[in-house]
Amino acid sequence: MQKTQPKTKQRPAQKQDRQPGIQHIMEPEPISEKPHNRGQKLHGRIAVVTGGDSGIGRAVSLAFAEEGADVAICYFDEEKDAKDTASLIREKGQKVLLIRGDLSKPNQCKNIISKTVNQFGKIDILVNNAAVQFPQKSIEDITTEQLLKTFQINIFSQFYLVQAVLPHMKKGSSIINTTSVTAYRGSAHLLDYSATKGAIVAFTRSLSAALIEKGIRVNAVAPGPIWTPLIPATFPAKSVSKFGSDVPMKRAGEPAEVATCYTFLASDDASYITGQVLHPNGGEIVNG
Numbered sequence: 001m002q003k004t005q006p007k008t009k010q011r012p013a014q015k016q017d018r019q020p021g022i023q024h025i026m027e028p029e030p031i032s033e034k035p036h037n038r039g040q041k042l043h044g045r046i047a048v049v050t051g052g053d054s055g056i057g058r059a060v061s062l063a064f065a066e067e068g069a070d071v072a073i074c075y076f077d078e079e080k081d082a083k084d085t086a087s088l089i090r091e092k093g094q095k096v097l098l099i100r101g102d103l104s105k106p107n108q109c110k111n112i113i114s115k116t117v118n119q120f121g122k123i124d125i126l127v128n129n130a131a132v133q134f135p136q137k138s139i140e141d142i143t144t145e146q147l148l149k150t151f152q153i154n155i156f157s158q159f160y161l162v163q164a165v166l167p168h169m170k171k172g173s174s175i176i177n178t179t180s181v182t183a184y185r186g187s188a189h190l191l192d193y194s195a196t197k198g199a200i201v202a203f204t205r206s207l208s209a210a211l212i213e214k215g216i217r218v219n220a221v222a223p224g225p226i227w228t229p230l231i232p233a234t235f236p237a238k239s240v241s242k243f244g245s246d247v248p249m250k251r252a253g254e255p256a257e258v259a260t261c262y263t264f265l266a267s268d269d270a271s272y273i274t275g276q277v278l279h280p281n282g283g284e285i286v287n288g
Helices: 055-066 079-091 106-120 144-168 191-214 237-241 255-266
Strands: 046-050 070-075 096-100 125-128 174-178 217-221
Touching: 046 055, 046 106, 046 144, 055 070, 055 079, 055 125, 055 255, 070 079, 070 106, 079 096, 096 106, 106 144, 125 144, 125 255, 144 174, 144 191, 174 191, 174 255, 191 217, 217 255
Parallel strands: 046 070, 046 125, 070 096, 125 174, 174 217
Antiparallel strands: none
16 A cells, blocks of 8 residues: 655645636746756766667667766677677767676676766666566476576666665666566566566566655656567567567567657656656557
């Protein structure tokens, strides 16, 4: 049961005697516009993006750089992809730090945060994006090793990274977790993956409540079928050729079409949003 927050006085008591009401006599008058420099929504901020070498992670890193952020990219062993992403960020005039590591290991998650702070002096944004998936025809085919690996990388790492980053975050910081449409509708052949993505939704909501007094916002993005390297690395060639065609828009999304969700949630444009999930999924209604 959700705890009801006590009500405190926010503004002078006032009443208008007609609807829809008159704005100019309100005290204080509602704020209708936020001042900001377009293209600089994240100016001066430092972001950590896991799985930032390719796919959604690369698109998010580039979108952040476009808005003025410097980025630390965490990747497993995809050296060329990571270096290519770094070059693209530098072309935008921003700084980048590449950190290779295995997110299933708590000490390496701590190392990622430590190296970023040593390089940039602070962290304002954490994007928990890295994930793996291993389809199986039956739950009986999921080995203990596979189950542990999927949970260690997809959800345990998010706990490790948040534990390490919190001492370096201040009011106004943002944590964004990548969940999935499978958290809402399930997936018969991705049981363990879907379970981790459901856990990420619960983690996001719970963490947002835990950090709200600190002024740190926590949200998530639940992509549908997105054309990333994880797709040909996961599914048979015939399935890959039709990937994404079963959603209402009849196509897979591009990483760039998802990245704007992260930019929005990381910026002050989302200053009144926490504990929520955005759904760039090609039109699938998930009621989440």
